[in-house]
Amino acid sequence: MRKRLSLKCCLFGIGIPLTLWMTLNLVSWDMKLSADWNQPQRLTLRARKTLLLRSKVKAQAEEKGAPRQCEEIPEVINKALVKHYNTSVLHSLGIVSGPEDQIARDEGYQNFAFNALVSDKIGFHRAVPDTRYPKCQDVTFPAINLDTSIIVCFFNEQPSALLRLVHSIIDRTPQELVKEIILVDDSSTLDDLSCQIENYVNQHFNNVRLVRTPERQGLIRARVFGANLASGQVLVFLDSHCEVNTDWLEPLLLRISHDPTTVVVPVIDIINHDTMEYQQSPLVRGGFNWGLHFSWDRLPDNEKNDPDLGSKPILSPTMAGGLFAMKRDYFHHLGEYDLGMDIWGGENLEISFRIWMCGGKLEIIPCSRVGHIFRKRRPYGNPKGRDTFLKNSLRVANVWMDKYKEYFLKQRPQAQVVDYGDISDRISLRKHLSCKSFKWYLDHVYPELSLPGDVKPSNKSSHHQPMKSKDKRKKPVIVRHGRIKHVSTNLCAQSEKEIYTKKALVTLARCNDESLSGQKAQLWFETEKNQLMLAQLLCLDIETGSVGKSYARLMKCHGLGGSQGWLWIKKNGASLLYNPVSGKCLTATATKVGGYLSLDLCTGAKEQAFTMS
Ligand code: UDP
């Protein structure tokens, strides 16, 4: 009896009101759509949702409430780095000097996948090396009659990285060219951080607007969301962890002013995610493979041998994605982005194919340089846990690639079963714009791409950041050699095994007699790239990814710094061997023969004092 009663209760008490509420909601949502915009009924659900989103954005942008309550973010300026770019200062900022630093560093890697400790210590302004080729420098630009809306979307971005970008734009761009900077917070979940960013922006800038999407959109819809609020003649999109370089905007705008259907991309310089070092990128262009993965390709010979290389625009089959500029009306004319794409991936190839196939052009402008933090992983997931890159790529293949989509499906067979949603809007767009075929694109824009089965040599780099292809093969340049001596014990560092055994740990041993010829077991060679090579064979490396202590060991030299980069620093009068990537110093775990060497906080204690002689 009681059971039946409670069941009835449930039905009437919750079930009926719930159904009523849902029906009312659906009706009112539908009414809202048709009343507000008087849209014809044939609009797809997605298109209608987009419209709803746009209206919400407008309403939100107009509403200015009281500042949100959160801790104020102090304006951090590291004077040593404002005027001159200095790598040794940068390296010293990475030193982990106590548990607080360690926590900041660990949480930073967790949330942002780069070294947030260093980013915070750099502060909101810093000099970066001018990476342009000499021909681009010291030029005077003619008057430019275009202004821009710079759109930066972000999801859970580190405040100092984002604010350094905004300051770099303000510091290095003529005021009249920047109508506004629009920061689109894509519903970040780290509330404190977005609140701090919002308050800082409201207090410090007057042409920077911060808007928030009503719910997480992903970078594709978030960009369109920002673009729909923009009023500048040119839209410039940037990732939220970039720093712009000297005179970055003028060359982009000049090119667009000559030809409004050209979409332009700066050279994307590399900001190292561990050290925040700013590095020049080589001149390469955008390509892709049949799995629809973006690639950096070597320039074709005619471009490479052009005497104006380095200052002349480079035609590019595709763009990397986050950084580009195009006329605002052209962006809308060309169909913005595919709003059916989620979170991340594929949109860069979609817009690249569309630009070329529908009458535009895509160029890299070498005189424009913007640094980007290239991370090893993306620190965020997506709400539904799906592989959005695969889904988005399927949309690209089905809308743009004609029969060539079969190659994609062969490369990524798991795509066969993925639901990629409705693409009818994009197919009509392609018709409406009278776009050319994918075959035309391959023949005229990217003839270098070989079809599966062809045996053309590859011109692609497998790295996700642009890289000189011969970098790894160069012979290391030795700057000095000698024994690494642990000062307080007078013991020497050597391998626990043979000098050529990979993964062998490094221990302290009695020093060999210097006069003995052919003694290589304790002979270390320091290279220009800050490697320490034992007997010129293997490099001093650290175990990474392990919990707890990381030990020093010997590994094949990779020449990329990172776990094999060693700098001599001074602390409390002692000289220590510092590894910038870990922020830690080489330490003897036991000050006796056989004691292993590990990595620890740089304190300057006697376990860490070494010399090389
Ligand atoms: N982003 C966003 N919403 C998302 C995912 C990413 O606004 O759901 C932003 C992100 O903060 C960054 C930009 O889109 O500014 C590009 O993403 P990301 O840097 O992760 O891409 P990557 O450079 O790794 O390809």
Ligand code: MN
């Ligand atoms: Mn990025």
